[in-house]
Every structure is written in C-alpha cells, then in structure tokens.
Amino acid sequence: MGDKPPCEVCRAFKKKKNQVPDCSKCFPEIMPENEDAVAVYSQVHSQAIYVGMEGVAVDLDFNAVKFVMDLNEVENKFDCFHKVLMMWHHVAKIDNAKRKIKK
Numbered sequence: 001m002g003d004k005p006p007c008e009v010c011r012a013f014k015k016k017k018n019q020v021p022d023c024s025k026c027f028p029e030i031m032p033e034n035e036d037a038v039a040v041y042s043q044v045h046s047q048a049i050y051v052g053m054e055g056v057a058v059d060l061d062f063n064a065v066k067f068v069m070d071l072n073e074v075e076n077k078f079d080c081f082h083k084v085l086m087m088w089h090h091v092a093k094i095d096n097a098k099r100k101i102k103k
Helices: 007-016 032-044 062-071 077-102
Strands: 048-051 056-060
Touching (some): 032 077, 062 077
Antiparallel strands (some): 048 056
16 A cells, blocks of 8 residues: 555545545455454444644544444444454544644
C-alpha cells in the first residue's frame, strides 16, 4: 500500500476523469477474526466523547460499543471491544495530526 496515493488524491483524480475509485484494490481484505470488530466499528465510529472549545474527540463512548455488540450478538465481546478501540484510536490519532497540520 505504500506506493499508492492517499485516498483524497485518488478520489480527486478519479473525479476529474468522471470515474468512481475502486477502493477494494487499496484496502486489505478483512480477516474472518476481525469481521465483528469492523462491523461494530463502522456503526460506532462517530459516537465519540468530545471536549474543549474546538470539540476534540478524546475517546469512544464505551456504552455505544457495548450496545452495538449486544445488537450484533458478538460472542467474544472482550476481544471485539479492544479491536474496536484500537481502530478508533488509530483513526483519531491520524485525524488529530491532520488538525494540527491545518493550523
């Protein structure tokens, strides 16, 4: 994946050519052991706890994660919970770095 352009560059390029980017070529295949975590993350990623005047996301709402895991009848909630948190913190770290660059 290191030789591919960032998503926003690819989308802009494809838009100029009136094409839709095929993101499946860039993103890795989801391993079966991560399917529950990815499904839960996709539903709760916006359920963050925000602080400060700038509204910086500091953590994920754990109640939202548990609620969605219960709805999806996730068997190994402990493992899924930690994977969801790991994904959320990874994305939050990237978002915070982008926010600092814009200033």
